[in-house]
Amino acid sequence: MGLFKNLFGFLSQDLAIDLGTANTLVLVKGKGIVINEPSVVAVKINRAGQEEILAVGQEAKDMVGKTPGSIKAIRPMRDGVIADFNTTEMMIEYFIKKVNGSSFLSSPRIIICVPYGLTQVERKAVRESALNAGARSVYLIEEPMAAAIGAGLPVKEPNGNLVVDIGGGTTEIGVTSLGGLVISKSIRVAGDKLDSAIMDYVKKNFNLLIGDKVAENLKIDIGTAIKLDEPLSTNVKGRDQVEGILTSVEVNSEHIREAISDPLHQIAEALKSVLEQTPPELAGDIVENGIILTGGGSLIRGLDKYLSDTVKLPVYIAEDPLLAVAKGTGEALNQIDLLQQTSYED
Ligand SMILES: Nc1ncnc2c1ncn2[C@@H]1O[C@H](COP(=O)(O)OP(=O)(O)OP(=O)(O)O)[C@@H](O)[C@H]1O
Ligand SMILES: [Mg+2]
16 A cells, blocks of 8 residues: 555656636645645845745735835736746746655646636746746646636537636636637636726725725625625725825625626626637537636626526536636646647647
8 A cells, every 4th residue: 555655656746737817726646736825926126136036925915015115026927918927937936846845746747727828938938937947848728628627527528518717817718529629718807807996996986095905805705796685895994095094984795796897797798709609509508508617706796697697598606616727737637638639738
């Protein structure tokens, strides 16, 4: 038993990484998810003018908006693209080394799920940072496919399945059949846009200036896509735009529903356009199978009902939607045939 366990441990040195704009997850084959942290890096400029990493992940996210001059908290991925190459590379290396250091992996094969629609240059940058961090080979997988696999959809069947992954930076919609993506669409409207819509709304309607994190908390705590039978409310602290003083106001779920209605409408429209482009045979399957939601954005209260009312089809939320893409990426490691169809080793 011991021998086999060791042997298995030795052989299973593959890693799957969900490089998300909001959260990065790392899964070790045979062990499951070992890292689940915000995609944030805090850097300090040293005397030589170089960037030095102070913290990565949750610790760095806690520094956002609270850092003194020489320290910057960076979100290197924005809107589904790599906004800061160097920092993205540092972050990937940091996470891989953190896993590697704790479990004796040597030259793992790594599969990375990247936002759909990265440019060749960006794909190359992601691949090279993984190689620099010690990967033996690197595969990339497209997010809608990883989401569909992670949601447990039978992607290899000759049967249409529709997945909508609402992350931090992008909403990716994909129709899968026979191991491939038949149609996919990515829009740069997801969790972050909801947060900024809330910031704008609170500023406009309450004259109150709030930061990213406060807006995100409002979204999570009282945000809703549909009218709630019992509205929720909370007190928000911020700076009064006119008086400049620190103050607090009461905000309720109806306010947030109004604040986020425009970006939610854009997501619904993107879904409609994918349905319109879906070939009739696959559309028939989707009517039967319904639509599956993954990603943190799918946790907005009532979003399933809102989308279902809009497109008149059943909508379901995947189990553990925040983990679906990482799980699907990990699953692809076990199915090399699927991997070769859905990604490439460039
Ligand atoms: N309970 C919740 N209600 C609403 N939104 C939530 C909830 N939990 C997390 N989110 C939002 O989900 C988003 C993060 O989701 P996720 O981790 O799937 O994104 P990501 O994979 O990093 O981004 P992307 O796929 O766009 O690169 C954030 O915008 C976060 O605020
Ligand atoms: Mg994602």
